[in-house]
Amino acid sequence: MTEYLLKILIVGDGNVGKSSFVHRYVNGQFSKNYKMTVGVDFSVKLLKWSEKEKVRLQLWDIAGQERFISMTRIYYKGALGCIVMFDVTSSSSFLNCPHWKNDLDNKAMLPNGNSIPCILLANKCDLAQRAVSAENIDKFSKANGFATWMETSVKENKNIEEAMRRLVKEILLVQSSLDQLQPGPQDSVISHLDNDNVGRGVNCC
Numbered sequence: 001m002t003e004y005l006l007k008i009l010i011v012g013d014g015n016v017g018k019s020s021f022v023h024r025y026v027n028g029q030f031s032k033n034y035k036m037t038v039g040v041d042f043s044v045k046l047l048k049w050s051e052k053e054k055v056r057l058q059l060w061d062i063a064g065q066e067r068f069i070s071m072t073r074i075y076y077k078g079a080l081g082c083i084v085m086f087d088v089t090s091s092s093s094f095l096n097c098p099h100w101k102n103d104l105d106n107k108a109m110l111p112n113g114n115s116i117p118c119i120l121l122a123n124k125c126d127l128a129q130r131a132v133s134a135e136n137i138d139k140f141s142k143a144n145g146f147a148t149w150m151e152t153s154v155k156e157n158k159n160i161e162e163a164m165r166r167l168v169k170e171i172l173l174v175q176s177s178l179d180q181l182q183p184g185p186q187d188s189v190i191s192h193l194d195n196d197n198v199g200r201g202v203n204c205c
Contacts, residue, residue, distance in 0.1 A: 001052060001053070001054055002052060002053050002054070003053075003054040003055070003056060004049075004053065004054070004055050004056065004172070005056050005058065006055060006056070006057050006058065006080050006081065006168065006171055006172075007058045007060065007078050007079045007080055007081075008057055008058065008059055008060065008079065008080065008081045008082065008083065008167065008168075008171075009060050009062060009075070009076060009079045009081070009082040009083070009104070009108070010022060010059060010060065010061050010062060010082075010083045010085060011062045011072075011082060011083070011084055011085070011100045011103075011104065012083075012084055012085035012086055012093065012096075012097070012100055013086065013087070013090075013092070013093040013096050013100075014063070015087070015093075016085050016086050016087040016090070016093050016123055016124075017085065017087065017123040017124060017152075017154050018061050018062075018085055019041065019061050020154040020155075021083075021085065021121075021123065021152070021154050021160065022041070022043050022059050022061050023043075024154045024157060024160050025045065025059070025160050025161070025164055026043045026044075026045045026059065030154055030155055030157070040060055040061060040062050040063065040075050041060075041061040042058065042059070042060060042061075043058075043059045043061070044056065044057065044058055044059070045057045045059065047168070049168070049172075055168055055172075057164075057168070060075055060079070062075055072103055072107060073107045076104065076107045076108040077108075079108045079116055080116055080117075080171050080174075080175065081116055081117045081118065081167050081168070081170065081171040082104055082108070082116055082117070082118040082119075083118070083119055083120075083121055083163070083167065084097055084100050084101055084104070084118060084119075084120050084121070084146070085120075085121045085123050085152075086120075086121075086122060086123065086132075087123055087124050088122040088123065088124050088125050088127070088130055088131065088132050088151065089124055089127050089129050089130060089131050090131055091131040091132060094122075094131070094132045094136075094137070094140075097120065097140065097144075098140075098144065101118065101144050101145075101146075104116070104118065105145075110174065110178060111178060112178060115145055116171075116174075117147050117167065117170040117171050117174050118145070118146055118147060119146055119147050119148050119149065119150070119163060119166060119167050119170070120137070120140070120141045120144075120146045120148075120149035120150075121149070121150055121151075121152045121159075121163055122137055122149065122150070122151045122152065123151075123152045123153070123154060124153060124154075124155075125151035125152060125153050125158065126153040126155055126156045126158070134151075137149055147166070147167070147170045148166060150162065150163050150166075
C-alpha cells in the first residue's frame with residue numbers, strides 16, 4: 001500500500017471556525033467552546049484513498065490574529081494545499097481573504113513556482129444573517145485562482161468531508177503532474193519542529 005503525506009494549511013481571520021472545522025473533520029465532533037489558537041495547532045488524519053493508496057493529512061490550523069502573521073512563512077513551509085476560510089455572516093472576514101491568499105501565494109509555492117492548490121470555504125452557512133452573497137464569493141474565487149469554493153457549516157456537518165476530499169483530489173492531481181509526490185511518511189514536512197511539539201500544537205510567543 002502506497003502512503004502519501006500531505007501538509008494542508010487552514011487560514012483565515014480569527015473566529016471564522018477554523019479550529020471547529022479541523023476538530024469536526026478529524027474527530028467527528030462539534031463544540032461551541034474553543035480556545036483561541038495561539039500560533040498554530042496541528043492535527044493528523046489518515047484516509048484510505050483507494051485500494052492501493054493511503055493519504056496521511058497533516059492539518060495546520062493557523063492563528064488568525066495579526067500578531068502571528070509574521071510567523072506564517074515558517075508554518076507554510078512544505079505545504080501542498082490550503083483552505084482559506086471566512087465567516088459568511090462577517091463581511092470583514094471575507095474582505096480579508098485577499099490578504100490571506102496573497103500571503104499564501106508569496107510564501108508557499110510549488111516547485112514550478114505556481115501557487116499551491118487552494119479552496120475557499122464560506123463557513124457558518126447555517127446562520128440566517130448572511131453578509132456575503134454567493135455571487136460575490138463566486139466572483140472572488142474565480143478571480144483569485146481558487147480551485148473551487150463551498151459553503152460549509154461545521155455545526156451541521158455540511159460539506160466538511162466533501163471540501164477536504166475535493167482539496168486532496170486537487171493536490172494529488174497537481175503533485176502527480178509535477179511528479180514530485182514521494183510515498184511514505186518518511187518525507188517529513190515538519191522537520192523544522194521539535195518532536196515534542198508534534199500532535200499537540202505549536203505555539204509562538
